[in-house]
Amino acid sequence: MIDAYLSPSDCAFRQEVKAFMREHLPPRLARQQRSHSHLPKEDVVAWHQILHRHGWGAPSWPKEYGGTGWTPVQRFIFEDECALADAPLLSMFGINMVGPVIYTFGTETQKQRFLPPIVGMTEHWCQGYSEPGAGSDLAGLRTRAELDGDHYVVNGSKIWTSDAHKADWMFCLVRTDPQAKQQKGISFLLIDMKTPGITVRPIISIDGGHTLNEVFFDGVRVPCANLVGEENKGWTYAKFLLGHERSATPEVSRTKRRMVLLRELAATMQVNGQPLAEDPHFALRLAGAQVELDALELTNLRLLLDDAYEGDGMAAASMMKLRGSEVMQLVTELTLDAMGPGVMPYEPAGDGSSQTPGAPDCTLGRVEDYFLRRAATIYAGSSETQRNILAKLIFGT
Amino acid sequence: MRLEFNEDQRALQGSVQAWLGKEYPHAVWREVALGQRAGSPTFWNTFAQMGWLAASLPVAHGGLGGGTADAAVLAECFGAALVLEPFVSTVVLGAGLIQASGSTEQQDESLPQIGEGKLRIAFAQAEANSRFALNDVQTRAERSAGGWTITGEKIAVWDAPDAHWLIVLARSAGSRFDSDGLGLFVVPRNAASVSMQRFAMIDKRPGAHVKFDAAPALAVLGDPGGALPAVQRVVAQALAVLAHEACGAMQAAISQTVTYLQQRKQFGQPLADFQVLRHRTVDMRVQLECSRSLALHAAFCAAEDGAAADRAATAAKVQVGRAGRWIGHQAIQLHGGMGMTDELAIGHVMKRLLMLDTFLGNADHHQQRLARITATQATPS
Numbered sequence: 001m002i003d004a005y006l007s008p009s010d011c012a013f014r015q016e017v018k019a020f021m022r023e024h025l026p027p028r029l030a031r032q033q034r035s036h037s038h039l040p041k042e043d044v045v046a047w048h049q050i051l052h053r054h055g056w057g058a059p060s061w062p063k064e065y066g067g068t069g070w071t072p073v074q075r076f077i078f079e080d081e082c083a084l085a086d087a088p089l090l091s092m093f094g095i096n097m098v099g100p101v102i103y104t105f106g107t108e109t110q111k112q113r114f115l116p117p118i119v120g121m122t123e124h125w126c127q128g129y130s131e132p133g134a135g136s137d138l139a140g141l142r143t144r145a146e147l148d149g150d151h152y153v154v155n156g157s158k159i160w161t162s163d164a165h166k167a168d169w170m171f172c173l174v175r176t177d178p179q180a181k182q183q184k185g186i187s188f189l190l191i192d193m194k195t196p197g198i199t200v201r202p203i204i205s206i207d208g209g210h211t212l213n214e215v216f217f218d219g220v221r222v223p224c225a226n227l228v229g230e231e232n233k234g235w236t237y238a239k240f241l242l243g244h245e246r247s248a249t250p251e252v253s254r255t256k257r258r259m260v261l262l263r264e265l266a267a268t269m270q271v272n273g274q275p276l277a278e279d280p281h282f283a284l285r286l287a288g289a290q291v292e293l294d295a296l297e298l299t300n301l302r303l304l305l306d307d308a309y310e311g312d313g314m315a316a317a318s319m320m321k322l323r324g325s326e327v328m329q330l331v332t333e334l335t336l337d338a339m340g341p342g343v344m345p346y347e348p349a350g351d352g353s354s355q356t357p358g359a360p361d362c363t364l365g366r367v368e369d370y371f372l373r374r375a376a377t378i379y380a381g382s383s384e385t386q387r388n389i390l391a392k393l394i395f396g397t
Numbered sequence: 398m399r400l401e402f403n404e405d406q407r408a409l410q411g412s413v414q415a416w417l418g419k420e421y422p423h424a425v426w427r428e429v430a431l432g433q434r435a436g437s438p439t440f441w442n443t444f445a446q447m448g449w450l451a452a453s454l455p456v457a458h459g460g461l462g463g464g465t466a467d468a469a470v471l472a473e474c475f476g477a478a479l480v481l482e483p484f485v486s487t488v489v490l491g492a493g494l495i496q497a498s499g500s501t502e503q504q505d506e507s508l509p510q511i512g513e514g515k516l517r518i519a520f521a522q523a524e525a526n527s528r529f530a531l532n533d534v535q536t537r538a539e540r541s542a543g544g545w546t547i548t549g550e551k552i553a554v555w556d557a558p559d560a561h562w563l564i565v566l567a568r569s570a571g572s573r574f575d576s577d578g579l580g581l582f583v584v585p586r587n588a589a590s591v592s593m594q595r596f597a598m599i600d601k602r603p604g605a606h607v608k609f610d611a612a613p614a615l616a617v618l619g620d621p622g623g624a625l626p627a628v629q630r631v632v633a634q635a636l637a638v639l640a641h642e643a644c645g646a647m648q649a650a651i652s653q654t655v656t657y658l659q660q661r662k663q664f665g666q667p668l669a670d671f672q673v674l675r676h677r678t679v680d681m682r683v684q685l686e687c688s689r690s691l692a693l694h695a696a697f698c699a700a701e702d703g704a705a706a707d708r709a710a711t712a713a714k715v716q717v718g719r720a721g722r723w724i725g726h727q728a729i730q731l732h733g734g735m736g737m738t739d740e741l742a743i744g745h746v747m748k749r750l751l752m753l754d755t756f757l758g759n760a761d762h763h764q765q766r767l768a769r770i771t772a773t774q775a776t777p778s
Contacts, residue, residue, distance in 0.1 A: 135733055137663040160734045205737050206744035212737075270526040272533065273574065281765055333722070336751070337761060341523040344553045344755055345606070346599045357596050358525070358552055358606045367599070374729050375737045382733065384673055
């Protein structure tokens with residue numbers, strides 16, 4: 001549908017990526033990606049290193065820092081093909097989040113120290129943003145960092161920290177000037193997770209899996225050399241990074257893949273002895289969801305081809321985050337409905353994922369995905385927050 | 398007659414709610430759900446002692462004669478507390494099928510035992526390819542020297558692991574989709590040639606896929622080839638009760654959400670001050686009230702003739718299925734990240750609502766049934 005809008009060289013690039021997936025993505029990893037909403041670290045690393053060996057370890061980065069130097073359209077094509085092939089999702093915290101902050105605002109020493117292990121996936125990152133009292137109101141954060149010689153001493157806690165239990169490093173927003181109002185007085189620190197005084201407590205999510213954590217800091221000493229940019233200017237970097245997070249989050253392609261799996265499921269399940277896909281009522285709902293997905297995919301492409309994601313403009317990213325999460329949830333709900341009574345059994349598989357005993361193989365991981373993606377309208381700026389951002393842009397106030 | 402529970406029913410409701418609030422708070426539910434504390438038979442025996450299991454059963458069989466409406470009162474309370482006991486399976490479906498199809502002797506023998514908490518039942522109906530159609534049955538019942546043997550597979554059987562009896566919907570004659578030729582066969586759960594794949598279900602209720610390999614039936618309830626009309630009638634009663642269980646769960650979702658929005662502060666004010674969140678909560682409440690009306694109507698119609706009861710129950714199941722799923726989702730959304738945690742009750746309320754939508758036919762299934770029921774009602778002018 002969308003290739004008509006791509007240049008011949010972009011179409012050739014798509015073929016190149018497609019061929020790469022065919023040759024280099026191990027079927028075991030693709031299956032793991034489908035069955036595990038909380039993909040084990042070794043699978044993420046295995047896939048990342050396959051990409052890295054091919055020079056694709058940092059798809060979105062400029063060449064000088066070990067990236068691919070791809071255009072936004074090429075990056076989009078790469079993501080699309082990864083999703084359609086069930087390639088494991090890369091850990092976004094290093095590649096898509098802290099990496100760009102470090103190469104844009106960091107010192108030369110920081111670049112040399114931190115960037116290569118991100119590209120090679122030898123160090124894992126997590127993000128210390130939300131706090132128990134600061135969610136949508138991120139600027140209300142209270143974790144404090146006080147100067148003591150050539151160290152900051154950090155006290156406080158973070159919550160909803162994905163992968164904190166797997167991470168070597170955390171990029172963290174801390175309050176360095178308690179007198180300053182809200183966004184002012186916040187700094188951006190890089191914290192070694194092995195530093196004494198850090199405690200990580202798991203949070204089990206409603207699907208039964210573990211990605212989220214609470215992280216407590218008790219007198220954690222962080223060298224001043226790990227401050228990114230200027231003290232008390234952390235909000236600038238945080239906003240820069242949120243822009244990156246949002247443009248990376250629409251997950252349009254992953255939802256396209258969900259739709260393919262849903263159609264496979266609908267062709268497999270029966271109603272009155274016929275495939276569910278041929279049931280007029282279900283077919284109507286499926287077609288309705290397809291229209292919403294097509295509109296999402298084409299809107300994403302239109303914004304991409306207009307360079308609307310580039311620069312400081314947040315409108316495109318907010319709109320796609322908002323709509324993308326809604327369409328994602330529409331497809332996951334329809335997937336549940338397609339499963340009929342077989343959706344009800346649900347138990348841990350013993351390897352960090354949950355399974356649906358007795359259901360056909362094409363349902364693999366679908367129920368867990370549905371549960372976990374209820375968070376899609378909450379994380380990375382809730383739908384209510386996105387609507388506030390967009391309303392401000394529309395009304396100018 | 399008002400479209401509300403009567404005074405006796407409200408008194409029952411009050412005492413059940415008070416007991417559950419004290420003895421079955423979320424922390425206790427959690428221990429039962431995680432298998433750290435035995436649910437059945439401890440709680441089940443208590444329910445029997447309180448008279449709750451006998452409330453809806455006929456007076457002639459040791460019951461209190463409250464019928465579907467009293468079962469609805471209890472189910473609503475149980476839904477709000479996410480009770481894991483096999484109330485609908487045993488008291489509504491099990492006792493209902495025995496009443497509707499069983500002989501006088503069978504009723505005399507088993508109904509009092511149900512009321513006393515000594516007999517727990519699971520209804521084995523759905524199959525891998527049946528989806529929600531009651532007539533789509535491939536499990537076979539074959540006549541043998543000693544009676545009947547059952548061969549086939551039933552999926553996602555609610556409460557099967559702790560049941561004494563499975564009432565199995567099986568085909569004694571005809572082919573896969575025939576409405577005739579279906580019977581209800583009682584098979585003890587621990588009978589030879591019954592194998593079970595046990596699991597927790599989405600809402601932590603015990604469930605199982607059950608395989609019958611020429612399993613001998615203990616008894617057949619009524620006509621071994623003519624059970625479908627009775628099954629449809631009892632399922633309609635069960636739908637009315639499930640609708641009330643869903644109303645209880647929706648009520649819990651809303652009150653937990655309201656409390657959370659009042660307590661949680663962002664941007665220097667309680668979330669309850671944000672108009673968009675207030676309006677969402679209002680829409681949830683409106684959906685609950687609409688659900689409650691249809692659920693009450695279904696419970697009050699359950700004793701009437703088949704068509705009226707079926708129509709009311711079907712409409713109620715469509716409404717609670719859709720409203721329940723939507724309210725569950727919104728409750729999580731309004732709880733933000735907290736709503737995504739296994740620790741809080743709200744996620745489990747959402748899962749109970751998903752189970753209640755799915756069991757015995759989801760909203761789409763019943764909307765299609767309702768379309769067929771009502772299509773013939775209008776005539777061209």
